[in-house]
Amino acid sequence: MMIQKILIANRGEIARRIIRTCKKLNIQTVAIYSEADADAPFVSEADEAYLLGAPQVQQSYLNVQKILEIASLAKVDAVHPGYGFLSENADFARSCQSAGLIFIGPSPDVMQQMGSKVEARKTMEQAGLPLVPGLSRPLIDVDEAVQVAKQIGYPIMLKASAGGGGIGMQSVDNEAELIKAFEGNQKRAQMFFGNGDMFIEKRILQPRHIEIQILADTFGNAVYLWERECSVQRRHQKVVEEAPSSFLSEETRRKMGEAAVKAVQAIGYYNAGTLEFLVDHEQNFYFLEMNTRLQVEHPVTEEITGLDLVEQQIRIACGEKLSFTQNDVKLEGHAIEVRVYAEDPKTFYPAPGKITDLQLPNGEGIRHELAVHNQSVVSHFYDPMIAKLVIKGETRNEAIERLKEALAHYKVQGIKSNIPLLEEIAAHEAFKNGDTTTDFIDKYIKKITV
Amino acid sequence: MAELKASMAGNVWKVVVGEGETVTDGQDIVILESMKMEIPIAAEQSGSVKELKVNEGDFVNEGDVLAIIE
Numbered sequence A: 001m002m003i004q005k006i007l008i009a010n011r012g013e014i015a016r017r018i019i020r021t022c023k024k025l026n027i028q029t030v031a032i033y034s035e036a037d038a039d040a041p042f043v044s045e046a047d048e049a050y051l052l053g054a055p056q057v058q059q060s061y062l063n064v065q066k067i068l069e070i071a072s073l074a075k076v077d078a079v080h081p082g083y084g085f086l087s088e089n090a091d092f093a094r095s096c097q098s099a100g101l102i103f104i105g106p107s108p109d110v111m112q113q114m115g116s117k118v119e120a121r122k123t124m125e126q127a128g129l130p131l132v133p134g135l136s137r138p139l140i141d142v143d144e145a146v147q148v149a150k151q152i153g154y155p156i157m158l159k160a161s162a163g164g165g166g167i168g169m170q171s172v173d174n175e176a177e178l179i180k181a182f183e184g185n186q187k188r189a190q191m192f193f194g195n196g197d198m199f200i201e202k203r204i205l206q207p208r209h210i211e212i213q214i215l216a217d218t219f220g221n222a223v224y225l226w227e228r229e230c231s232v233q234r235r236h237q238k239v240v241e242e243a244p245s246s247f248l249s250e251e252t253r254r255k256m257g258e259a260a261v262k263a264v265q266a267i268g269y270y271n272a273g274t275l276e277f278l279v280d281h282e283q284n285f286y287f288l289e290m291n292t293r294l295q296v297e298h299p300v301t302e303e304i305t306g307l308d309l310v311e312q313q314i315r316i317a318c319g320e321k322l323s324f325t326q327n328d329v330k331l332e333g334h335a336i337e338v339r340v341y342a343e344d345p346k347t348f349y350p351a352p353g354k355i356t357d358l359q360l361p362n363g364e365g366i367r368h369e370l371a372v373h374n375q376s377v378v379s380h381f382y383d384p385m386i387a388k389l390v391i392k393g394e395t396r397n398e399a400i401e402r403l404k405e406a407l408a409h410y411k412v413q414g415i416k417s418n419i420p421l422l423e424e425i426a427a428h429e430a431f432k433n434g435d436t437t438t439d440f441i442d443k444y445i446k447k448i449t450v
Numbered sequence B: 001m002a003e004l005k006a007s008m009a010g011n012v013w014k015v016v017v018g019e020g021e022t023v024t025d026g027q028d029i030v031i032l033e034s035m036k037m038e039i040p041i042a043a044e045q046s047g048s049v050k051e052l053k054v055n056e057g058d059f060v061n062e063g064d065v066l067a068i069i070e
Helices: A012-024 A041-045 A064-073 A090-098 A108-115 A117-126 A142-152 A175-193 A250-266 A298-305 A309-317 A396-408 A419-427 A440-445
Strands: A005-008 A028-034 A048-053 A078-080 A156-160 A169-172 A198-202 A208-216 A222-234 A237-243 A271-279 A285-291 A334-341 A357-359 A366-370 A385-393 A411-413 B002-005 B010-015 B028-034 B037-042 B047-052 B065-069
Touching (some): A005 A012, A012 A309, A012 A366, A012 A385, A108 A117, A208 A250, A208 A285, A222 A250, A237 A419, A250 A285, A271 A309, A298 A309, A385 A396, A396 A419
Parallel strands (some): A028 A048
Antiparallel strands (some): A156 A169, A156 A198, A222 A237, A357 A411, A366 A385, B002 B065
C-alpha cells in the first residue's frame, strides 16, 4: 500500500478506531495529544505519540502548524482527521497537501463547498436533491422574514447561521411570534457568536433524521451503504443511531440512496461521506447537509454491511478503485449504537470529572468503542462522549433485547453519565414500535409537548 | 438577595453584565462553557448585581456561586 504511516489528527475513541484498522493493514500510526490526554488509551496504542501542548483546542487539536510540524518530524505519508476538530476544515486539508501529505478525505474544494450552509444548499439543489422549503441566504431583516414565512407557511424554523447546539434556533407558529423570535435570536447570536445572520425554513413536522452513507473513489465510482436513522436526539445531537431504519420502505431506501449517489457524482466527491436528510411521515425526504468525513455513528453501517469504513477510506486515499459495486453491498441484520455521554441524564448538562470504576458488558453482538479507561479523568475541554456501545442482532427486536441487557451491566462510576437515559429509551414501548421522530426524548422521556 | 449558582462544571466563557448593573428576571448574567456546550446562566429575580464572584476564564464547579443579585 502506498500509505505506510498515518498521523491521526484526533483523540478519544475515534483515534483508537483508526489505529485498529491501521494495525490490520500494517500501517504505522502516530498519535498527537494534549496535556489533558497524556494518560488516554489512544496515546499508548499508537506506534508513536507526540505532545501538542496545553489542553485548550486552539493550542492542541486545532493547532495546524504544530500538527504539520509533527507530521514532518514523524515522516508520515498521510493524515486521518477523524470527525470534529479539523476534519471538515478545507484549509487544513490544503495545508496537508501542500506539505506533500495525503489527506484522507475528499478534495478541499468540495469540503469548502459543503461546509457553507448556503453553498451546500445551492449545489445540492442543482445536483437534484430535494430541499426543505426556505431561503438559501441569510434574511435581510425582520420584514423579509415575515414575507418569506407567509410564502412557505407556518410553522417555520429560524436558525442562526453561526449557531450550534441549538442556540439561536427556534420554531415559530405565527407572525407575532416570528417578530419577537427574530429579534431575540439575532441579538443572542450576535452576542454569542459575533454573527447575527439568520436563516429561515419550513419546519417539517415530526421528522425523522435519516442519513445515507456513501463511498466514492477517485475514478467516479460511487455506492451507497444504506441509511442510518439518528432521530433520537437531545440538544439537536444524536444519542441513538441505528441501521437500517425501521421506518423507510424499500422504495424510499432505494430512492434516497440513488439520489445521494447521483449528487456526489455530480459534485465530484470522493472518499466516505454522509448526506443527512429529514424524512416526513409520508416518506418525503429533504436534504439537510453533507458531512465530508467519517461519522461518529459509522459502526452501525459496518455491522450490517460487513465493511470496514476506515479501511475503505484509506484505500480510496491511496488511489484504489472500489473493489465492489452496489449489487455487492450487503444488508444483514440490525445494528444499534448508543452514545455514552458524561452528562446529567436529566438536564443533559456536561459532567466532567474522574471515573472511579468502569465495567463493560460482554456477550454476543456487543461491540465497544471506548475513549477512556477505568481511572480516566474526563476533561471539560472536550466533547462529553466517552464511549459508544454498538449492538448487533439478526432482527431489530433481538438488537433491542441485547441492548437492554448490555446497558443493565454497563457501569460508569465517579461521574454522572447518561446510562439511565439510554436504559429508559431502550425499554420504551415507543422505541420498540419504531416511533422515533426527532422529538422522541421530549415527547416520551421528558414528556414535554412542543 | 439571591446567589446565582453554576448549573454545571466548566469555564466562565463570558460575563455579560457589570457590577452595579440593574438586571431583570431571566436576563443572562454569565455564560458557562463546558464540553463544547455554552450554557447561559440567567438571573432568577430582578435587581442589581451586587457582586460578581467570577472572571472570564475561571473554572467553576457545579454549585459554585457566580454572582449575587439583590
